[in-house]
Amino acid sequence: MRFAPGVATAAVVALSAVPPWQFRYWQWVALALTVAVVLHGLLGALRRRSAPADPAVALTAAGALAALGWSVAALLVGGAGEPGMTQPAGSPVLALDAAAVLAALLPLRDDGPPVPGVRVLAGLVPVVAVVALGFRFGAGDLADGVGSAVAVLVAGSPCALLLLPRLGAGPPRVVVAAAHGPDVLRTAGALHVAAGGTAPVGRAVVAAARARHSVLPGVSDPDGDAATGLRGVVSELAGPDRVVAHAALAGPPDWLAAHGVAPTEAAGRAAGRGAGVWCVAWDGVARGWLELSTAPLPGTRRRRVAVAVTLAAAALGATAAALGTPAPAAAGAVPAGVALLVAALRALPRHDADDEGHPIGATSG
Known part of the structure; x- marks a missing residue:
């Protein structure tokens, strides 16, 4: 049976937070579950x-x-x-729930570039912990010093939560903002489907073409790079016994010109003003072009809100812990609560305003 760290973490949090569920020796069961979650998280x-x-x-x-x-x-x-030990709600004795929540997040780290400042904040938390330990040790209170240092680490961990959204998580989406010319989008979509590439431009063009047209023509002898330019023979039935075929090209204006086809004047003007342009031609004549742009990844604003909430809670928790206000177990409620809040923020079905305003609206991801 496969170990489920999420289920184990939920059980630890529930046992720690709800006194009526705390049966005899519950704390040892929670410890066993927490150790398993921590080991699973560290190995992951x-x-x-x-x-x-x-x-x-x-x-x-x-x-x-x-x-x-x-x-x-x-x-x-x-x-x-x-x-028979019970842990009152709001006055925790153990920090097993915090340990389990933080460890469960370890394998869930995003690979995108971190939010600016997180690396600095991650380095400051252990420094504050050492300062708190040294301050209380100098005052002759070693036990409280250790407790404050642990509380700083536990409360300060939300600034490094692996659930922390990354503002730069991946490249922006490519958006097909407009198609200029009849059958231009349909032809470009067919070429990209035949190429089978995963380039952002290709995914955006295919999504837009399929959203606008129910059927795309077939393509034989596809060639080229889905990121820079494509060519192939586009063909489809025009009647019971009639097949119409065209040698088609799709790519940026310079790529089209390199293949002996002059882009349309409108495409050239659009490229000159900095717009993303993907020209489409067949039978040696440019027929139109697609206007491409970029848009933020879905939920970018939610990620920004989650980042602000997480870092603010981490700063407050670490500061309070350094001053000796919460015990380590109480400080453990901070990362557990912030993790749930960040998860809720990311799950909200809210769309960014940047997602709207594109006539076609198809994107690369």
């Missing part, structure tokens, strides 16, 4: 080639391990392991 992160060198991954792992270590200490020497 280590399998990713770039993960061990990522400070966001390192900080999240440190937060999970700190929360787990504090909880183990509380269970073994702090009296939390006694039979």
Whole structure:
């Protein structure tokens, strides 16, 4: 039976947050589940080639391990392991839920470039933890110093949550904003379908063509690169016994000119003003062109809101922990709550305004 870290994490969070569900020895069951989730998360992160060198991954792992270590200490020497122990809602004794949530997020890291500043913030959190430890140790309070340092790591981990949206996650979408000329979109779509490429321009053109036309013509002898230019023989039935075929080209104006076909004047003017242009020709004559543009990835605004909420909560949690306000277990509620909030923000069915305003509206992804 395959281990389900999400189910185990949900069980730990539920047991930790709902006192009526805390049966005798529940804390040891929660510990066993948390250890399994932490091991699964660490192994999953280590399998990713770039993960061990990522400070966001390192900080999240440190937060999970700190929360787990504090909880183990509380269970073994702090009296939390006694039979019948209950954890009041809002006044946690253990930080097992925080450890499980952070560890469950470790394998879910996005590969896109991180939000500017996250690397710096990820580096600041351990510095603040060491400062808090040193300050209280200098005051002769070693136990509280260790507790504050652990609380800073646990509360500061949301700034490196692997659920944290990345503003630069992948290239912008390519959008077919307009098609100029009859059968231009249909022909270009057929060439890209025959090429079978995965270039953003090709995906956008195929999506637009299929959205506008129910049937695309066939293509024989396809050639070229879906990212720079295509050619092939486009053919279809024009009657019971009649096949119409055209030698077709589709590509940027310079690519078309290199094949001995002059783009239309309108296409040249559009290219001159910086518009993305994909010309289409057949039988040696340019027939029209597609206007291409780029648009943000879906949910970009949601990601920005989630980033702001996550970083603000991390900063507040780490600052409060450094000042000694919350105990490590209470600080653990911060990453768990922020993780759920970020997940909810990303799941909202809200569309960006940038997604609208394109006559065709088909995109590369």
